[in-house]
Amino acid sequence: MTWTRLSDYAMTNGTHNISKAFIDGKPKYTLWLLGDKDRIMGFFDSAELAKKAAENGR
Structure with a gap:
């Protein structure tokens, strides 16, 4: 998935923020x-964990 930075506080891949x-x-x-x-799909301690959850459909 390609993630695009929206601001210092947000990023998107088109289906998830x-x-x-x-x-x-x-x-x-x-x-x-x-x-x-x-x-809201979940709360995470790192952006990497949130990205992995989005990629796994969680």
């Missing part, structure tokens, strides 16, 4: 499934 937020000063990544109604 990964957004970055800081919780208690630590980065956390949210994987979103894009569609008619966007859905």
Whole structure:
């Protein structure tokens, strides 16, 4: 999958977005499934883990 950077805090592959937020000063990544109604697919400690989950359909 090819990921495109949208901003310092988000990237997309067309079907999924990964957004970055800081919780208690630590980065956390949210994987979103894009569609008619966007859905949160999970929360991850790294962007790489979120990318792997998107590629595996989780």
